[in-house]
Amino acid sequence: MKPIIGRVTSMDVAALAGVSQSAVSRAFTPGSSLSAAKRELILSAAKKLNYVPNSIASSLTTRRTNMVAVILGNLDNPFYVLVLKALAARLQQRGTQILTFTVENGASSDDALMRVLRYQVDGIILTSAQLSTRMTSMCHDRGIPVVLFNRYIPGSDASGVRCDNAAGGRLMADALLKAGARSFAVLKGDPRGSTSQDRFQGFAERLLEDGIPRSAILELEGQSIYRGAHAAVLRAFQDEGRKVPDAIFGINDTMAMGAMDALRGVMGLRVPDDVMIGGFDNIDEADYWPYRLTTVRQPAEEMADETLKLLDLDNPGAEIQPGIDIKLPGELVWRDSIPR
Amino acid sequence: MKPIIGRVTSMDVAALAGVSQSAVSRAFTPGSSLSAAKRELILSAAKKLNYVPNSIASSLTTRRTNMVAVILGNLDNPFYVLVLKALAARLQQRGTQILTFTVENGASSDDALMRVLRYQVDGIILTSAQLSTRMTSMCHDRGIPVVLFNRYIPGSDASGVRCDNAAGGRLMADALLKAGARSFAVLKGDPRGSTSQDRFQGFAERLLEDGIPRSAILELEGQSIYRGAHAAVLRAFQDEGRKVPDAIFGINDTMAMGAMDALRGVMGLRVPDDVMIGGFDNIDEADYWPYRLTTVRQPAEEMADETLKLLDLDNPGAEIQPGIDIKLPGELVWRDSIPR
DNA sequence: GTGAAAGCGCTAACAT
DNA sequence: ATGTTAGCGCTTTCAC
Numbered sequence: 001m002k003p004i005i006g007r008v009t010s011m012d013v014a015a016l017a018g019v020s021q022s023a024v025s026r027a028f029t030p031g032s033s034l035s036a037a038k039r040e041l042i043l044s045a046a047k048k049l050n051y052v053p054n055s056i057a058s059s060l061t062t063r064r065t066n067m068v069a070v071i072l073g074n075l076d077n078p079f080y081v082l083v084l085k086a087l088a089a090r091l092q093q094r095g096t097q098i099l100t101f102t103v104e105n106g107a108s109s110d111d112a113l114m115r116v117l118r119y120q121v122d123g124i125i126l127t128s129a130q131l132s133t134r135m136t137s138m139c140h141d142r143g144i145p146v147v148l149f150n151r152y153i154p155g156s157d158a159s160g161v162r163c164d165n166a167a168g169g170r171l172m173a174d175a176l177l178k179a180g181a182r183s184f185a186v187l188k189g190d191p192r193g194s195t196s197q198d199r200f201q202g203f204a205e206r207l208l209e210d211g212i213p214r215s216a217i218l219e220l221e222g223q224s225i226y227r228g229a230h231a232a233v234l235r236a237f238q239d240e241g242r243k244v245p246d247a248i249f250g251i252n253d254t255m256a257m258g259a260m261d262a263l264r265g266v267m268g269l270r271v272p273d274d275v276m277i278g279g280f281d282n283i284d285e286a287d288y289w290p291y292r293l294t295t296v297r298q299p300a301e302e303m304a305d306e307t308l309k310l311l312d313l314d315n316p317g318a319e320i321q322p323g324i325d326i327k328l329p330g331e332l333v334w335r336d337s338i339p340r
Numbered sequence: 341m342k343p344i345i346g347r348v349t350s351m352d353v354a355a356l357a358g359v360s361q362s363a364v365s366r367a368f369t370p371g372s373s374l375s376a377a378k379r380e381l382i383l384s385a386a387k388k389l390n391y392v393p394n395s396i397a398s399s400l401t402t403r404r405t406n407m408v409a410v411i412l413g414n415l416d417n418p419f420y421v422l423v424l425k426a427l428a429a430r431l432q433q434r435g436t437q438i439l440t441f442t443v444e445n446g447a448s449s450d451d452a453l454m455r456v457l458r459y460q461v462d463g464i465i466l467t468s469a470q471l472s473t474r475m476t477s478m479c480h481d482r483g484i485p486v487v488l489f490n491r492y493i494p495g496s497d498a499s500g501v502r503c504d505n506a507a508g509g510r511l512m513a514d515a516l517l518k519a520g521a522r523s524f525a526v527l528k529g530d531p532r533g534s535t536s537q538d539r540f541q542g543f544a545e546r547l548l549e550d551g552i553p554r555s556a557i558l559e560l561e562g563q564s565i566y567r568g569a570h571a572a573v574l575r576a577f578q579d580e581g582r583k584v585p586d587a588i589f590g591i592n593d594t595m596a597m598g599a600m601d602a603l604r605g606v607m608g609l610r611v612p613d614d615v616m617i618g619g620f621d622n623i624d625e626a627d628y629w630p631y632r633l634t635t636v637r638q639p640a641e642e643m644a645d646e647t648l649k650l651l652d653l654d655n656p657g658a659e660i661q662p663g664i665d666i667k668l669p670g671e672l673v674w675r676d677s678i679p680r
Numbered sequence: 681g682t683g684a685a686a687g688c689g690c691t692a693a694c695a696t
Numbered sequence: 697a698t699g700t701t702a703g704c705g706c707t708t709t710c711a712c
Binding site: 038 | 681682683684685687689690
């Protein structure tokens with residue numbers, strides 16, 4: 001017994017159940033006043049017709065779409081896959097769907113944001129790219145909360161959650177110093193990203209405390225990816241013949257892994273005997289046997305929790321918070337790429 | 341000069357520009373008849389008000405949301421991240437957004453699908469989990485095209501695109517046989533997934549042609565993940581003391597890598613000298629120096645292309661295809677985990 | 681508790 | 697080319 005062709009609407013259900021269309025609406029709205037008997041009647045009619053409420057139509061009146069946009073940049077970095085998973089688990093559980101946008105690495109998210117706005121999402125989570133102040137205020141005007149994930153935009157009043165990247169950088173410098181390293185190289189990612197800058201900043205600061213000037217740190221551009229780091233290391237230490245330092249700090253694990261493989265696989269060095277390597281993120285791969293990378297763990301799950309708290313989806317009307325900046329501490333995870 | 345608080349609608353723009361509301365609508369609809377002058381006028385008024393068309397409202401009449409649902413299962417498997425990226429790039433380019441759903445591995449997607457249906461998506465791409473026939477027909481009734489990505493549901497009339505998994509399995513068996521292997525183990529993933537079954541099936545068939553019966557192949561459950569494969573290998577060859585075979589075939593690269601690390605890292609064996617290892621997918625990591633995994637490449641990009649072709653988003657009204665099943669050939673990528 | 685009626689912001693005939 | 701009008705499928709007053 002196939003139902004009517006085309007969409008079946010609450011009208012059809014109402015007709016079949018012999019009630020008004022608004023009753024059908026109530027039957028699907030938890031907490032609305034409707035007698036249990038009538039609700040049952042309606043629900044069974046609905047099932048018979050394979051009726052599914054059209055949430056697009058309802059959001060027109062409720063002004064809530066139950067969709068949140070997640071702007072993703074670098075999916076090549078497994079950390080952001082972790083983040084997506086953490087966010088998805090939490091959001092789906094509360095009945096919110098994720099509208100995913102991927103943007104070219106380092107690209108401005110403005111155009112992505114423009115498209116997002118058309119969809120009247122209930123909130124926006126930015127894990128990537130820059131955000132212009134014009135966009136911030138457009139979202140603000142519409143009452144759409146925006147939260148920056150692991151990035152900070154100076155001068156912006158957008159709120160954000162991030163790992164305490166500078167402190168994490170210090171943690172790593174400290175570990176390396178304790179292990180006896182005296183010369184250093186750093187693999188940086190997107191130079192415009194605050195994440196990379198902050199980690200380097202904290203790292204350099206701690207080194208300076210031990211008398212190592214920032215100018216003594218070799219800065220390499222790894223473009224945030226394995227391949228980029230691999231190439232940068234080879235270029236510096238093989239092609240250009242620079243001296244391999246005691247330690248290399250990869251601003252993220254993927255780059256640390258790329259560096260490690262270039263050093264070991266191509267140049268025949270040993271880790272940590274010839275070079276120590278430190279990473280950041282603590283992605284799953286960092287624990288794989290060939291790497292056993294000592295790294296700074298980012299508390300992805302907690303960061304996701306805080307992100308949703310800032311989004312405050314349960315309080316639609318609420319005035320959007322000013323520039324709250326939540327910093328969660330990272331934690332050093334000792335493995336084998338730095339001797340202890 | 342801040343615009344009006346609250347949402348600004350096409351009415352506001354019309355008022356400011358001194359035109360009718362429908363003119364505004366036309367100004368934002370490419371190819372509608374409107375004089376260039378008026379269009380300019382409207383566009384500038386819109387910009388002044390920071391107006392962004394509400395696509396939720398428009399989809400109510402157009403019956404198109406420009407959203408496609410992508411149901412994702414195992415994001416732990418980097419191959420599906422690749423797939424998501426490929427899909428996102430293509431979809432976004434044509435102005436279609438992705439509604440992402442993650443479901444527990446192996447779980448039924450029925451409830452996810454139910455939620456998807458509320459959003460009136462223009463199409464559904466299922467890269468994971470099972471799909472009941474009831475769901476298939478519900479989508480069918482609504483005229484929502486569904487395409488299965490790398491899975492096949494026997495008896496279902498849903499269309500799908502997949503790598504020729506059986507042929508890929510044969511390719512791997514062939515390579516292993518040529519390299520001199522005579523005893524085998526296979527790391528399987530979700531036993532309910534056709535992908536895992538098909539690859540094993542093809543693998544076993546080819547082996548049989550060389551006189552190796554299926555019963556001689558040791559089947560291990562690796563749950564499709566690194567850690568699962570790692571544990572399964574240790575359990576079989578260390579705890580239970582089974583004899584390590586000449587070759588191990590990981591139904592996907594992640595599992596092959598897990599097996600490799602268990603064998604080398606824990607048991608001290610060498611690859612490929614002591615054990616050969618083959619994978620499937622050709623994820624980026626397969627090429628990393630410590631692995632250099634010989635594997636069967638899945639043509640992810642082409643698969644994404646075919647998926648979108650089947651979805652046929654440009655022909656909304658079109659009758660949904662019956663059970664088309666597109667199989668794209670995999671390709672053996674030789675690296676170092678199988679001697680040549 | 682329940683129905684009637686008025687929108688939500690837009691598109692799509694239909695006029696002109 | 698442009699304005700007028702009638703919905704799209706739902707939620708939400710407002711009566712009863």
